[in-house]
Amino acid sequence: MSRPPIYNGFLHLTPNHHSHGYWRTSEGQVQHGYKDLDPYIDVVRTLERGKLDALFIADVVGVYDLEYGDGKGTIRAGSQFPENDPATIVSALGYVTEHLGLAITSNIIQDHPFSFARKLSSLDHYTDGRIAWNIVTSYLSNGFRNFGYEDIVSHDERYAWAQEYLDVTYKLWEHSWEDGAVVRDAESGVYFDADKIHTIDHRGERYSVQGPHIVEPSPQRTPVLFQAGNSPAGRAFAVRNAEVTFLPSFTPESARKDIATLQADARSIGRDPSTLKTLVQLSTVIGSTEEEARRKQQHLRDNIDFGGLVGFYSGGSGIDFTSIDPETPLSVLRDQVQLGEHVRSIFRSIVDADLGHGRELTWREYLIDHALLPGKLAGTPEQIADHVQTWVDAGVDGFNVVPITTLGWWDEWVDHVVPVLQERGLAQTEYTEGTLREKLFGRGDRLPASHHATTVGSGIG
Amino acid sequence: MSRPPIYNGFLHLTPNHHSHGYWRTSEGQVQHGYKDLDPYIDVVRTLERGKLDALFIADVVGVYDLEYGDGKGTIRAGSQFPENDPATIVSALGYVTEHLGLAITSNIIQDHPFSFARKLSSLDHYTDGRIAWNIVTSYLSNGFRNFGYEDIVSHDERYAWAQEYLDVTYKLWEHSWEDGAVVRDAESGVYFDADKIHTIDHRGERYSVQGPHIVEPSPQRTPVLFQAGNSPAGRAFAVRNAEVTFLPSFTPESARKDIATLQADARSIGRDPSTLKTLVQLSTVIGSTEEEARRKQQHLRDNIDFGGLVGFYSGGSGIDFTSIDPETPLSVLRDQVQLGEHVRSIFRSIVDADLGHGRELTWREYLIDHALLPGKLAGTPEQIADHVQTWVDAGVDGFNVVPITTLGWWDEWVDHVVPVLQERGLAQTEYTEGTLREKLFGRGDRLPASHHATTVGSGIG
Secondary structure, eight states: OOOOOOEEEEEEESSOOOOOSSGGGGGGGGGGGGGSHHHHHHHHHHHHTTTEEEEEEEOSSSSSTTTTTTTTTHHHHHHHSSOOOOHHHHHHHHTTTTTEEEEEEETTTTHHHHHHHHHHHHHHHHHTTOEEEEEEOOHHHHHHHHHTTTSOOOHHHHHHHHHHHHHHIIIIIIBOOTOOEEEEETTTTEEEGGGBBBBOEEOOOOEEEOOOSSOOOOTTSOOEEEEEEOSHHHHHHHHHHOEEOOOSSSHHHHHHHHHHHHHHHHHTTTTTTGEEEEEEEEEEEEEEHHHHHHHHHHHHHTOHHHHHHHHHHHHHHHOOOOSSOOTTTTHHHHHSSSOOOHHHHHHHHHHHSOOOOSSOOOHHHHIIIIIIITTTTOOOOHHHHHHHHHHHHOOOOOOEEOSSSSTHHHHIIIIHHHHHHHTTTOOSSSSSSSHHHHHHSSSSSSOOSSSSSGGTTTTTT | OOOOEEEEEOOSSSSBSTTTTTTSTTTGGGGGGGGGSHHHHHHHHHHHTOOOSSEEEOOSSSSSTTTSSOOOHHHTTTTTTTTOOHHHHHHHHTOSSOOOEEEEEETTTBBBBBHHHHHHHHHHHHTTEEEEEEEEOOOOOOHHHHOOOSOOOHHHHHHHHHHHHHHHHHHIIISSSSSOOOEEEETTTTEEOOGGGOEEEEESSSSSEEEOOOSSOOOOOOOOOEEEEEEEEHHHHHHHHHHEEEOOOSHHOOOOOOHHHHHHHHHHTOOOGGOOEEEEEEOEESSHHHHHHHHHHHHHHTTHHHHHHHHHHHHHHOOOOOOSSSOOOOOOEEEEEEHHHHHHHHHHHHHHHHHHSSSOOBBHHHIIIIIITTTTTEEEEHHHHHHHHHHHHHHHEEEEOOSSSSEEEEEEEIIIHHHHHHHSSSSSSSOOSSSHHHHHHHSSOOOOTSSSSGGGGTTOO
């Protein structure tokens, strides 16, 4: 029997993750605790009370819009700026929880893979196997410039880079230590069987790593691998590496198609498609009546900081939108703006879509009412459960639940929505035992045999 | 009035830090918990109960003796192998303590300075300003080979590298954000005053970093800086950068001279010498009688794994000692072994010293009875306090207390030695309030004005 849908609680360690400017409202002020430890202790305890599967910590390693407008839009608004380091908070969050998975985002440009593999192995030990890694390649030129590059590296090159990065970590996690290397025999004085611990001697395009891995194999060895790949190169990467992937789908219908494509791609490279789970993002405004929910949604939208949002959108798309008049009709905007290749398809599909307003939207209306993630769905817990059901029926395995404010909001979800989901069999009522991988897939602690990681160890040992 | 001596509890996240092979004894088996979180939670609670100043987590990023003997000596013995990542455990240890400083070792070869600065700023937030960084440059060739280098980089070049690394972090910590940059004014919608947050635009020999720093200034901004520099280049580096430095002194008399030299060096570059504290290592076997202490010391020495010790000593010195007959007299050994420049002086001074045995020692006796750190001083709490007093009289500011086993041992120190030290005014009985820097120096949270870090920000902002 398959498990109920997966739910991750999504957040950034930042003042405004997606609700740009909401910190100015009385409800949003809770977000001022973004740089402290205690508010996140509360968050994970709440998530565990609601039997959510994992906390998902998103991240960026630079400022969105340093090269757009006056370069200060997102800094001024505190929009995904600053960003504390996700990995540093994990051991504390693991200490106060027992079952909750802890998924951290880490960019291939920010750590050397030898250090990174060691970091995640250590964390997987400290949390008894509850770590996941959301693999990202930066889309922010400031991110690259913080790490010695002149500018952003091309999209396809980033994926080649990411594959080598992953291969180094696979060699360290899966192949440097054979099973049975930990002996601890007081009689012979052998702590580790050195014949079962190997250098990896990786020599590749970007990395040269001798090894061995200097951390004992952790409960999961390789952390659970999350990744979002929408482009052809990204999708190929996801199918090869990810265990949980985020769909770009806007509707359950498109999700159904996207899942079929992913599964066919997986089969074509010899991977068991049931080892790849799919998630979509879900952001709700919860009301005891639909009217209340809509009122709260309007309040959220009324308080959006448009400057922060535009800076965020510019950095995310690689297009300078800062000088666009907010009242520009979308069709005019589409002809004005030079769209880069990597955003053309997404942007066009949105602009071309029937947005159900019966009239053309302005740039401001579009950004606030449609491009904005938080609170996209306003409704009662029952309406939200209905919505969840449509995605589940389309074959989606779970949800990244994106809150309105990353701190303080979770009680609403856990107290009001989770019980309805549980009643309908749409959310787990108890955790299963074991590591995060075992909880998500029910097939043991280790990567499945059909995963690419098992094949990169030839020549080691 | 000056504060009582500083005491740090020293450990590695490893099965055997210096008591190689002691894990085979019944007392040593506690060390098997080295890769879990809970035993360290106990350690920091004990250290805080004893009002120690900080936990000091040492580290290496490679295997000591991969190129010596069969390359497996320290792996087999579990001697400083494996090594979990110190930074990953800090937030949990900070969560369960209130005052204890948390000093982590991090090597300049393991992290990019942009990521490293972000990591330490985040941790300094989560611990309310209790973070210190022990700055090291690796002496292990395997360490360099794990990070893309063909071999160890020369000693002097490592210090030049380290200075650039530090200068990048100083720019991020001290100069990227002006005081008053955090505005959080709901009225105007300004979270941060973007005019007070600056890119650093560092372009140097090894690093090119745009910035700005993507973490708000933490309570201390720059963590308290620990560093051990014994060579001329190392000492110059320490005088310029360190706030706490480890003396190489074997006796209180030599410490007195070493401190005078350091202070003169500090004055010569315009630095207030009172802003540089000096520590020595102290490792004791504690008995209720001297006889009991000596018996325990002998038990420790009888259980040393000589293979692990020799591998460790070879990697640490850069000299292959693995094929030396343990019974070789020291004078013969001195003529046999080609000593590298960087160990010649230390090694010679030890071999040449009168070790008080009235006869020449063998290599085995020397390593176990003299080179070995743990349990060097065996005595009653009162004798240990007498010993501490001689160092304090020589002007030493404090001690890195090195335990016999890094787990489980601390109750002995805290329950038996600390009360005697406190009674004699040789240890604090209460913590003072404030950040770690304030606790150690009593002059505020920030680096002093005469520190080099204050001068590297010209051109920023």
